[in-house]
Amino acid sequence: MIISKILAFLEIVIISLTPMDFPSAGFNIGIVIYAFGIVGLMIAIVNYISTPLNEPVTKGIYRISRNPQEFMIGVACLGICFTIGSGIAILVLLVAKIFTHFTIIAEEEACLRMYGKSYEDYVKRVRRYFIFF
Numbered sequence: 001m002i003i004s005k006i007l008a009f010l011e012i013v014i015i016s017l018t019p020m021d022f023p024s025a026g027f028n029i030g031i032v033i034y035a036f037g038i039v040g041l042m043i044a045i046v047n048y049i050s051t052p053l054n055e056p057v058t059k060g061i062y063r064i065s066r067n068p069q070e071f072m073i074g075v076a077c078l079g080i081c082f083t084i085g086s087g088i089a090i091l092v093l094l095v096a097k098i099f100t101h102f103t104i105i106a107e108e109e110a111c112l113r114m115y116g117k118s119y120e121d122y123v124k125r126v127r128r129y130f131i132f133f
Helices: 002-017 025-049 068-084 087-115 117-125
Strands: none
Touching: 002 068, 002 087, 025 068, 068 087, 087 117
16 A cells, blocks of 8 residues: 555665664564564565565464564564654554555455465465464
């Protein structure tokens, strides 16, 4: 969706123009959240690229979330929001993720058409965003 792209761009601008809130508890918490998001994203990417093109990705971290890349990008961005101490950045991120949810629903519908029954079974077994939905 175009709105989620515009909000993601706005998020990047806010993050780029806001200095880090160092030293602070928020900064330290943000670094931990960011690191968690980046490690999770790297694991999801490795799982994704090691899956044959004609199969849905269902191994590794994809066993517990259908959309770990998008989720972990959001976690990493949330960590950055904490490091800069910006409530506005957090608000923009949350609104962007709400709009991104609709894009993910469309992607999952495309996967259902492409992979059929195997993806349908996967959707029944695995939540969209880890413990959410």
